[in-house]
Amino acid sequence: MKKVAISLFAILLSTSLAMAEDAGCEAFRWPVTREQALFATAPSTPSGATLAVGAAADLALVPAEKAGFAVPPERAPAEGTFGAVASVAVPPEGTIQISLSGEAWVDVIQDGKAVKSSGYSGVKTCPGIRKSVRFKLAAGQATVQFSGARKETLKVAVLAPE
Template sequence: MKKVVISLFAILASTGFAAAADAGCDAFKWPVTREQALFPAAPAAQSGATLTVGQAVDFSLEAVDTVSFEVPPERAPAAGTFGATANVTVPPDGELQLSLSDEAWNDVVQDGKTVKSSAFSGVKTCPGIRKSVRFKLAGGAAIVQFSGAKKADLRVAVLTPE
């Protein structure tokens, strides 16, 4: 009887894991197919780069304690993590969607103030995309800040929401 119970449990457990893996990128609240298309060919970028809406970059991050943030990150980064800043011109409609390949905190700063995100979706089962965050902003200049990354590289797609 013990073998039957253990075997049944193993079958049920593996079915649950398979279903979770199948959900993968579809588990995001919105499609991430544009990011999946952009990330493989994303050009290299350094902290201080200018981002273009509709494109992705592959950031080479710096030790977070060496990054000059416009305002302190809203979530204090842990020691030994990585970060970067970038400039972006927000389209007139004022909406941006930032999608990141790995875990990192991101802030958008406009007029010297951090702007709260309007929507967030994060999935740990989507290969190559960890989270996507939306912001409602004023058209014009903004600064994007990344901090708390555990690895020294981070792909970032800058899009308008679909």
């Protein structure tokens, strides 16, 4: 009888945890299902690469002091963390959404200046996605800087907002 009760408790606990994880993704201010699908097949991409709007990359990071930031990150990276710089061609609509799989700071640089985000959503209970940040930009080239990551890789999706 005790084994049955323990088994039922384990089933209920795992179901509750799965539901909590699903609810975690629902807690984002906007849907992140596209990112989840893209992250599953994100190709390995080196720092310095061009990120395509509508795609994801498994970005290789380097020690933050070697990342070659165009401007100092808005939040100074802690010692021992990782970063990367990439570029993106901003579409004529101008607004992009950058979603990250893990903890990191993201800055977007255009015309030599950091652009303030126009929206942010972050959830710690969504498997595989930590934050999503929106930026209103001018069409053309922009530099994207990632800093303060604790791991050497970071999945990144660059999308047009839904």
